[in-house]
Amino acid sequence: MAIPPLQAFASDLNRYRALVDQGLKELGWSLAQPAGLYAPMDYFMSLGGKRLRPTLCLMACEMAGGKAQTALPQALALELFHNFTLLHDDIMDESPLRRGQPTVHLRYGLNSAILSGDALLIEAYNRMVQAKPELMPDLVKEFNRVALQVCQGQQMDMDFQNREEVGLSEYREMIGLKTAVLLGSSLKIGAMMGGASATDAQAMFRVGYLTGLAFQVQDDWLDVYGDPKRFGKQIAGDIKACKFNFLRVLAWEHSNNIQKGLLSENFAKIKERISQGTEVLNEDVFPIIRVYDQIGVTQLAIDFKENCIKTIHNLISEKSFSKNNHGLAFYGYCISLINRDF
Amino acid sequence: MAIPPLQAFASDLNRYRALVDQGLKELGWSLAQPAGLYAPMDYFMSLGGKRLRPTLCLMACEMAGGKAQTALPQALALELFHNFTLLHDDIMDESPLRRGQPTVHLRYGLNSAILSGDALLIEAYNRMVQAKPELMPDLVKEFNRVALQVCQGQQMDMDFQNREEVGLSEYREMIGLKTAVLLGSSLKIGAMMGGASATDAQAMFRVGYLTGLAFQVQDDWLDVYGDPKRFGKQIAGDIKACKFNFLRVLAWEHSNNIQKGLLSENFAKIKERISQGTEVLNEDVFPIIRVYDQIGVTQLAIDFKENCIKTIHNLISEKSFSKNNHGLAFYGYCISLINRDF
Numbered sequence: 001m002a003i004p005p006l007q008a009f010a011s012d013l014n015r016y017r018a019l020v021d022q023g024l025k026e027l028g029w030s031l032a033q034p035a036g037l038y039a040p041m042d043y044f045m046s047l048g049g050k051r052l053r054p055t056l057c058l059m060a061c062e063m064a065g066g067k068a069q070t071a072l073p074q075a076l077a078l079e080l081f082h083n084f085t086l087l088h089d090d091i092m093d094e095s096p097l098r099r100g101q102p103t104v105h106l107r108y109g110l111n112s113a114i115l116s117g118d119a120l121l122i123e124a125y126n127r128m129v130q131a132k133p134e135l136m137p138d139l140v141k142e143f144n145r146v147a148l149q150v151c152q153g154q155q156m157d158m159d160f161q162n163r164e165e166v167g168l169s170e171y172r173e174m175i176g177l178k179t180a181v182l183l184g185s186s187l188k189i190g191a192m193m194g195g196a197s198a199t200d201a202q203a204m205f206r207v208g209y210l211t212g213l214a215f216q217v218q219d220d221w222l223d224v225y226g227d228p229k230r231f232g233k234q235i236a237g238d239i240k241a242c243k244f245n246f247l248r249v250l251a252w253e254h255s256n257n258i259q260k261g262l263l264s265e266n267f268a269k270i271k272e273r274i275s276q277g278t279e280v281l282n283e284d285v286f287p288i289i290r291v292y293d294q295i296g297v298t299q300l301a302i303d304f305k306e307n308c309i310k311t312i313h314n315l316i317s318e319k320s321f322s323k324n325n326h327g328l329a330f331y332g333y334c335i336s337l338i339n340r341d342f
Numbered sequence: 343m344a345i346p347p348l349q350a351f352a353s354d355l356n357r358y359r360a361l362v363d364q365g366l367k368e369l370g371w372s373l374a375q376p377a378g379l380y381a382p383m384d385y386f387m388s389l390g391g392k393r394l395r396p397t398l399c400l401m402a403c404e405m406a407g408g409k410a411q412t413a414l415p416q417a418l419a420l421e422l423f424h425n426f427t428l429l430h431d432d433i434m435d436e437s438p439l440r441r442g443q444p445t446v447h448l449r450y451g452l453n454s455a456i457l458s459g460d461a462l463l464i465e466a467y468n469r470m471v472q473a474k475p476e477l478m479p480d481l482v483k484e485f486n487r488v489a490l491q492v493c494q495g496q497q498m499d500m501d502f503q504n505r506e507e508v509g510l511s512e513y514r515e516m517i518g519l520k521t522a523v524l525l526g527s528s529l530k531i532g533a534m535m536g537g538a539s540a541t542d543a544q545a546m547f548r549v550g551y552l553t554g555l556a557f558q559v560q561d562d563w564l565d566v567y568g569d570p571k572r573f574g575k576q577i578a579g580d581i582k583a584c585k586f587n588f589l590r591v592l593a594w595e596h597s598n599n600i601q602k603g604l605l606s607e608n609f610a611k612i613k614e615r616i617s618q619g620t621e622v623l624n625e626d627v628f629p630i631i632r633v634y635d636q637i638g639v640t641q642l643a644i645d646f647k648e649n650c651i652k653t654i655h656n657l658i659s660e661k662s663f664s665k666n667n668h669g670l671a672f673y674g675y676c677i678s679l680i681n682r683d684f
Contacts, residue, residue: 122486
């Protein structure tokens with residue numbers, strides 16, 4: 001299946017984006033009372049973002065034969081939920097900035113950040129259930145499951161921070177829960193709203209899930225090998241922060257004992273620098289990148305990504321929506337997400 | 343309507359309590375993974391409590407003609423939701439203790455407290471929707487509304503802490519949102535599960551709401567005039583903490599300019615002591631209590647409470663469930679809640 005140029009899909013994407021932007025504008029939180037609760041919510045939602053999840057939701061709804069407008073409450077619910085997780089994660093990670101602006105806990109204080117995050121989650125539920133009564137049980141069940149899984153993933157991620165090493169399969173599980181299930185569910189819920197069968201909706205889930213995993217592998221590869229100017233990040237930021245990511249666990253999984261020793265030793269050095277409050281320099285990360293190169297993590301990352309893409313391809317090919325021109329465009333969109341060509 | 347002795351109801355109450363305790367035991371969170379997420383949830387739920395909201399829910403279900411068991415998922419949802427609010431409130435209030443035990447943020451850390459609170463809220467939704475599909479839309483709508491109102495009430499409460507004075511009507515609104523709507527909803531949701539009409543369910547809501555308000559007035563009166571030994575609190579704890587409560591706003595509402603001056607002056611002194619970290623002594627609160635006595639806040643509190651009770655009485659009398667012996671026992675239970683005779 002050849003990948004169509006993204007432009008083929010561009011007018012649809014613009015239409016979805018316009019719907020989502022309009023829906024977010026109509027939340028009306030800038031004037032809602034008590035302002036102490038709604039101003040932080042309004043602020044956080046106004047920081048922007050790619051609106052990826054609601055876009056996937058509307059897209060899946062149309063592919064299933066529905067009108068995008070039908071799935072708009074669910075699309076907004078998914079975006080609100082995503083922002084709830086970001087808002088509370090920012091507290092847990094002590095992040096000072098979100099999209100270049102002060103995080104809510106820095107701008108409005110810890111208490112407002114906790115409470116307005118809670119309210120975002122409730123507002124998400126509020127919209128998720130705006131559907132025909134016969135769809136509601138499945139929608140709520142799906143949303144509950146995903147919401148809980150995202151919390152479980154976040155907890156696993158926090159647990160990893162106190163670990164020496166993390167295996168590939170448990171890392172994959174963590175990222176699956178923390179990130180990929182929400183992308184999968186965005187497609188699945190959109191498909192459900194569009195009238196898809198349970199089997200088709202589940203296939204959509206898997207496409208989104210695998211796209212999320214492949215996206216993360218690509219992201220983590222770019223952290224080391226990407227052009228820092230193009231992606232606006234410092235070089236090897238994850239290594240400098242001693243964070244586990246896909247690249248690190250792929251490397252560990254495929255390293256021999258000597259390489260394991262080198263990785264452990266150099267990550268321990270960085271960890272010590274961090275705990276002492278000393279700056280981690282480019283010189284500290286080079287020994288690790290040399291081991292990565294030796295192991296051939298670039299090829300490992302490509303293999304992992306290609307594996308995901310192959311399954312995505314098969315899933316889309318098997319499904320009825322691949323019979324019209326949606327299938328190709330959708331496949332192209334997934335690839336473009338994974339490769340950051342958007 | 344004479345108030346029956348509480349014993350008349352005791353075996354029902356014990357049955358409700360046993361159902362709730364069994365339901366909470368079956369959550370199985372002590373072994374759930376990841377333990378970092380579920381252990382704090384299990385710990386917090388094991389701290390106990392009066393299980394008032396689930397009891398009200400099961401009671402209302404039976405009064406409406408249903409079996410208590412039918413409303414058990416919703417009863418548990420209400421208790422989980424209540425504990426979610428307590429868990430996050432403890433962080434916001436920087437409380438060290440909850441029911442005599444360390445709060446979650448002190449025992450497990452801030453991040454665990456935020457995340458396990460989030461998960462409690464999601465687990466509450468999970469159970470709230472375990473109902474016949476035709477009931478689900480109304481259940482979710484009711485629960486969403488209440489959940490959001492509790493957040494709004496919490497925000498208003500936090501806003502009040504930076505204020506010089508607070509009026510009776512806005513204080514009443516805040517307590518209504520923060521506390522009373524959840525009691526009202528516990529009855530309403532139970533009634534819905536028991537097959538009550540929308541009108542009866544709404545009457546139940548009002549009974550619970552007014553019980554919540556009257557309960558709070560009584561609680562705040564006891565803070566100053568209760569026997570500290572009996573209620574296990576220090577004398578005038580709210581005054582010492584310079585907190586607004588019903589008594590304070592009732593006094594303010596009915597004070598003349600001289601009394602207003604005395605109240606402002608003495609609360610300002612306490613506020614300054616707190617900001618300096620100096621201990622607030624009994625001597626500091628006496629001038630305020632003298633003004634309270636002069637204004638006659640005890641009578642004002644009684645009037646407020648009696649007003650609520652009168653409406654509760656009328657609501658219960660008008661409703662069909664007062665035709666069987668449920669009505670009297672239920673009325674007695676509401677009175678016992680308000681007067682702390684349980």
